[in-house]
Amino acid sequence: MRRFPECLERSDLAGIVRSRTPETEAAYRQRHAGMERTLARKLNRAVSLVDLIEDIRSRAANLKVRSFYLYRATILQHCRDEYEAGRLDQQEAEALVARLMPEGGWPSIGSNVSEVRTSAQSRKHVKPESFGTLASLAYSKEHRTYQIVGGLLEYGPELLTRPRELLGAQLIGRHLIVRSAKWSPTNRKGTGEFRKIGLMDAILDWELPDFRKLLALLQQDLDQVGDPTRLVRRYGGALRRLRRGVPWAIGITLKSTRSQGRATLARAGYTPFEIASIMGHASAETAASHYGKANKGWKPVPGRSPLAICVEELAKVRAGARAKSKIARQQPTTVTAARSAFWAPKSSNSNV
Structure with a gap:
């Protein structure tokens, strides 16, 4: 197994690297396939990894922070798979991961979300x-x-x-x-x-x-x-x-x-x-x-x-x-x- 560059490690907002299991990686791959299908229907054409990244960047302000980082983790998992298969080198991976962050940086994520709803607000x-x-x-x-x-x-x-x-x-x-x-x-x-x-x-x-x-x-x-x-x-x-x-x-x-x-x-x-x-x-x-x-x-x-x-x-x-x-x-x-x-x-x- 190839050693992954640091940019392909999933970390939370505090910079702590999350642990991975075969189950979570399989779930990320399944979610990535669903994201591809959804965007392909929306654009009425086949989509690439770059298309998915641009879609997430454009919607970052309207996404809850947790949702954004879930999508980000899904993209990172796909990049890891591509890197391990030799279809992506370290420089390309770093460029794609850097592109994931919107222009306004972390503060802009979820800035247009009027109400943060969590399970704690259920009856x-x-x-x-x-x-x-x-x-x-x-x-x-x-x-x-x-x-x-x-x-x-x-x-x-x-x-x-x-x-x-x-x-x-x-x-x-x-x-x-x-x-x-x-x-x-x-x-x-x-x-x-x-x-x-x-x-x-x-x-x-x-x-x-x-x-x-x-x-x-x-x-x-x-x-x-x-x-x-x-x-x-x-x-x-x-x-x-x-x-x-x-x-x-x-x-x-x-x-x-x-x-x-x-x-x-x-x-x-x-x-x-x-x-x-x-x-x-x-x-x-x-x-x-x-x-x-x-x-x-x-x-x-x-x-x-x-x-x-x-x-x-x-x-x-x-x-x-x-x-x-x-x-x-x-x-x-x-x-x-x-x-x-x-x-x-x-x-x-x-x-x-």
Whole structure:
């Protein structure tokens, strides 16, 4: 393998070189092919690498910063492939990479974007009837994709899985085995590559056949398309079309089910460590920082235990940095514990 020049290494805004894996490189190549097809349809002719670079430069001000650097990484991967094949020398590679930066430099990227939208702005708290109504609307479409969207909206708040994690999931008895969406051999995020979710009252016996049907549809789509990210985008697009003309549904995404599920479990009395083991987080503080609040959770049904706690997964969860510092200072680690300490009943021997 040829040694690549420095200009072909993908770095982020801080100048840190990102790690590469065969999976990410394959994803860049697939995205590059899609970019070529899209631009070729737009220009009504065959396009070259230079055409793609000029298109990205011309749209830099109207692209979000993350989008621009994703396109840039895609171009860099294609240049790496061309360089490794001997069709591009170092001088040509440096010229192409330099051409990627717009004339106004980094500050001009995204300068015309009026609103920066991120997943953090999606609805974190959704009423059960809202999910139910959207699921019913999806089922009424009688279309395969909408049937899947309806199932994700119906079962998502109960399982706390990411939409991608149900693709390829296996249901063995009352245990759901999913592959963590953010885990990879490089970053090793979360508690591990796979995790087991014990279904107790989250999905009742009479619901299991419909849930198995959902998993079968997802598996068929995965076998046909092969790219989980592409499928999640398909389902997200169907949900956006479903929300049109429904003002109260603005901001509800497939991710909202996971966020609301965390809030509901917290209100039901599950500890941060238990919730982290269910959601696949390595830190007990992640869910509270990024997902729904306990006081916005759905009212628990007396005597109902939605999900079982896997002892093996629970053992992998660590206390977060804030919790460690509070423990060191002998302070309560949760708001509930703090309130309990403050409102503790006074001793009967008190002279007050």
